[in-house]
Structure formats: structure tokens, C-alpha cells
Amino acid sequence: MSPSHTVYISLGSNKGDRFKNLQDAVNLIYAKIGRTDSISKVYNSPAFGFESDDFLNTCLRLETNLAAHDVLKALLAIEKSLGRVRSKKPGYEARIIDLDILFFDDDMIASKTLQVPHLEMQNRKFVLQPLHDMAPKMIHPVLKKDMTELLQICEDKSILEPINIWLKNPSKQHDFSKYNYIAIEGNIGAGKTSLAYKISHDFNAKLILERFADNPFLPMFYKDAQRYAFPLEMSFLADRYQQISDDLSQLDLFKDFIVSDYDVFKSLIFSKVTLQEEEFKLYRKLFRLMYKDLRKPDLYVYLYQNTERLQENIKKRGRDYEQNIGNDYLEKINAGYLEFLKNQIDFNVKIIDISDKDFVENRADYLSILDAICEE
Template sequence: MKSPKTFYIALGSNKGNRLKFLQMALDKIYLEIGEVLQISGVYETPAWGFEGEAFLNACVAVGSRFSSEEVLDKLLKIETSLGRSRSVAHTYQNRSIDLDILLLGEEIIDSDLLKVPHPQMQNRKFVLLPLSDIAPKEIHPVLQRSISQLLLETGDVSPIDRVTEKLGNPGKSRGFQNCNYIAIEGNIGAGKTSLATMISQDFNAKLILERFKDNPFLPKFYEDQHRYAFPLEMSFLADRYQQLSDDLAQYDLFTDFVVSDYDVFKSLIFAKITLQEDEYSLYNKLFGIIYKELVKPDLYVYLYQNTDRLLENIKTRGRDYEQNIQPEYLININKSYLAYIKSQTNINVKIIDITGKDFINNREDYLSILEEIAGIREEKIEKRK
């Protein structure tokens, strides 16, 4: 899973309702590109390089997992969707919206389509002033000057005025401040690890990932389930108990919440499917003892994927020992999860159908899942009042 990179993007408009165009562009950036981390003030400046109406300009910092080329492509499509038309002669002209990538950390990009840092940013006060609002200490990787230094040194003496209107952060109202512990669960290949990782990155949460890769019995189990089912389930139970005990024991010392890609009760679900009756009876007794001692999630999210999509995901991620998993096994796992969830009246649970969604590559799908999670969280808060 890629970690988000911080893109510094300039926004400008000198046609129609300029502030509205800036806000609409920012809303689309949030929906299609990434989290809006910071927003500068809005500044009015004369048209630069041609005769035209005055511009409103701003800069934003955006955290995105997309590549620079993908971000550029999305910005161009946002411009087009908001009525921007580009001159064939590439001359300056009035425009409803103008979006430019200014900086991307220490990266230097010099391609036919994209140049980062923006080659003219040091000569444009209408870029440097709003950028200094949000990134005064950011270093220009070519000129080796901070943004605040470049602002002091620029030869651009164009008049520039800060307006009273502000741009709103479209994602500001969303968050997980009222949850201490969220568990993301799902079938094999449902995407629970990816979603938990993305949430942890975007909301600065402590991440707990299941350590299944270190289990020596897992490849053996897929070769001979009857022989290795009991040692596999016992080793998983012991490891999950140890990991959650260690990581959750001090979770209340953290200001952020905890998100995990499993809950320990999955041990019981898989054991029910894989173990013989007498083995399961013993296993269930041990599980009951362990489960009572563990901190329970405030919110439990189950990601539902249909079997065909699960098999596609399993094939795509390419783990050798998973390639012979049969559809019936996945169907039984899903049935067991749903039966367990329905039998539990004391857990706060949300089942989200993500069949047909690609929340890794489609940000709108990702945001729709977050909205569903936030919705169940708000319902819980209301019930407490």
C-alpha cells in the first residue's frame, strides 16, 4: 500500500464567480485526488502576462496516493469539467479555473507533460504568497530556498490583496475522533488490510495488522487441511491474543484511535470451518477464556465481497499458497461471519457491501465507505446521549 505524498497545488480563477470556481475545484480535488491537508488564504491579483480580469488565487496541500502523472491527469479533467478551455496557441487567457502542481517534496520531475517544481513559481508573487501561508519552510529542491525566502527575493512587485472570503475544507467534518478502536474484517481477499492501512494513514491512527505471513503452518494447511488445521488455528489464536494484548493494553495513552485489520473472534469463525467436532469443542473453551480478557472494538466493520471478486483479488495478489482456495471455502467463511455477526447483540457492527467498488484506485469509492463507517459511528454517539 502506497503512503500518501503531499502535493502543493495552486488554484486560480478570473471568470464568473471566481470564489465558487475555486471551491468547486477544491471539492473535486478532495473527491478525486486526496485529503486536503491545508488551505491558504485567498488573494486577489491583476491578470499576469495578459490583459484580463483580476484573479483570485490560493494554494492547497493535498495528500494523495496517486502518481504525479495521475494527479496531473485528474487536475486537467477537473479544469475541463469546470469549463476551462485551453488555447491552441498556448497563450495566457481568461479562465474559469487554473490548477498547477507546484511542489512534491524533494522530487524533481522534468517531462514533456509535467515539470515539478513549477518552473515559474519563484517569479510569481500570486503563487508564493498563498504558498507561504501553508508551507513557508518547504524547500525548493532546485533553488534550495525556502518558500518564505523566495517570497522575499522575488522580483515580482505586482499588487496583491488578501480577501476576507475563505475556502472550506470539504473533508473537515469527517473523522473518527469518537472511536478509540475500529476493527476491519472480511473474507480472504476482501481488502481489509488495504482499507485499515489507508484509514490509519489518512487519520493518523495506530495500525494493527495481522501477522499471518509469519505463521509457518499456513502454507502447510493449504496443502493438507485435515492434518494442519488444529495447529494452525491454535497458533493463530495465540498470536492474535498476544498481539492485541500488547498493542491495545496502552491504546488509551494515544490521542489517536486504533484501527486493525482483524478482530480475535475471527479465530472462532475459521476454527468452526476447519476443525473436527472434538477439536472445535476444545478450541472453543480456550477461546472463551482468552476473549473475555481482550479489549473489544468500539466499531466492527465487515467488508462483504462476492465470491468471484474474492477469487480475482486472491489471484491478483499472487500468494502461492492461496491459489488453490476453492469457492466453497470462501462461501463457508462468509456464511460463518454473517451468522456470527447476527448472533451478537452486544457489538456495534456495520456490514458494507464493497462488491463492484475499487476503493484503492477510485477515491470516490473509498470516500463512500468512510461515509458509511462515519454514519454508524454517529448513530452510536446519538444512542449514548
């Protein structure tokens, strides 16, 4: 997964419905680039450097997995989609929307198309004031001064007037507040860990990841399933029970909810496929004794992937002991999950078909999954 970057973007408009232009740009930035972390007040300010109508200006902070030049490319596309036509004439001009990268992490970038930090930001009050609202102590990586000091020494004497309407943060449309505990489940290679990680990162959730990599029986099971199935499933059950019990009992006052990439019930689903009949009967008795004491998720999300995509993902992540997993085994696991979920009445279940989605690389796919999870 690509690293996350913090980006500050300046937004301005002085043509048409200025506030709507800003809101449309904010919405598209969230949809195309990354999660909007914070949006400043909106200020009315005079045109800077040329005669024209007043601007509305604001600034936002976002997190993205895109590289800096990819962010620039996306911003230019957003400007174009909102109707901006760039003139080849020299000098400033009125514009429907203007989007500029101010900071990209603490990077210093100098190319033909991109200069970061923005070269003129320290001279423009309509940029510094919104930045100061959000991050007064943030240090300019070149000038070595924070936003408070830069605003105080700025020679721009323009008078900025804050307006009484706030832009809506589109990140708030995905509301997880009604859930305290969400379990993300799926077959081998479905992407449950990647989705749980992204949700925990974007929405301030405590993340619980299955400790499958530490199981010494797993590589042996894939070489000799009949011999090692029972010790494998017993060790998984013991470890999942202990981990969930421990992690769910530990409160984290700084997190809003819990998201995990598994639910303990998967032990019964996998064991039904891997164990002999008599072994499974014994295993099921032990499982029921343990499972009844565990906290159940408020929402159980099942990521359905077809077998072909599962195999592609398994090959892509390259774990040696998984490379010989057969289609028949994966199809039995899928069938086991779907049978369990079809008859589940203890908690809320959402099945999402992601066979034609790549939510790691495609933000639109990721947002569509969030929509499906959060819809009533």
C-alpha cells in the same frame, strides 16, 4: 499499492463566482486525485501580466498515489468540468479556474506537457504567499532557497489582500473522531489489510496488522487441513490475543485512533469451519475465557466480497499456500461471519458489500467506502 506522493497545487479564479470556483476545484481534487492535507488562506490579487478582473488565489497540499502526469491529466479534466475553455491565442486570459502543479515531491520534471517545479512560481507573489503560509521552510529543489527567502526577493510588487473566508477541506467530511478503535474484517482476500492501511495513512490512525505470515502451521494446514486445524487455530488464538492485548495497551499520543485489519473473534468463526465437533467445543471454552478480557472495537466493519472476487484476489496476491482454497471453504467462512454479525449487540457493526468495487485502484470506490463507514 502505489507509493504516496506529496503535491503542491496553485489554484486561481477571476471569472464568475470566484470563491465557489475554488471550492468546487478543491472538492474535485479530493474526489479525483487524493487526500487534501492543507489549504492556505485565499488572497485577492490583481491580474498578473494582463489587464483583467482581480483573481482569488490559494494553494493546497495533497497526497496521492497518482504519477505526476496523471495528476496533470486529472487537473485538466477538472478545469474542463468547471467550464474552462482554453484559447489557442497567445498570452494570458481571464479564466474560471486555473490549476497548476508547483511541486511533486522533490522531483524535477521536464516534458512537453509538464514542468516541475513550476518555472515561474518564484516570480509570482500570488503563488509564493499561499505557499509560504503552508510551508515557509520548504526548499525549492532547483533554486535551493526556502519559501520565506523566495518571497522576500520576489520582484513582483503586487498587493495581495487575504479574504476572511476559508475554503473547506473536503477531507474533513470523513470524521472518525467518534471512534477510538475500528476493526476491519472480511474473508480471505477481501482487502481488509489494504483498507486498514489506507485509513491509517489518510486519517492518522495507529495501525495494527495481523501477524498471520509468521504462523508455521498455515502452509501445512492448506496441505492437510484435518491434521493441522487444531494447532493452527490454537496458535492463531494465542498470537491474536497477545498482539491485541499488547497493541491496545500501548498509548500513542500522536495518533487519533486505532484501526486493525482483524478482530480476535475471527478465531471462533474460522475454527467452527475447520475443527471437528469435539475439538471446537474445547476450543470455544478456551476462546471465551480469553475473549472476555479483551477490549472490543467501537466499530466493526465487515467487507463482503462474493466468492468469485475473493478467488480473483487470492490468485492476484500469489501466496502459494492459498492457491488451492476451495469455494466451499470461502462460502462457509462468509456464512460464519454473517451469522456472527447478525446477532452481535456488543458493538456497532457495518457490513459493506465491495464485490463490485476496487478501492485500491479506484478513488471513487474508496471514498464510497469511507462514506459508508462515517455515515450516521
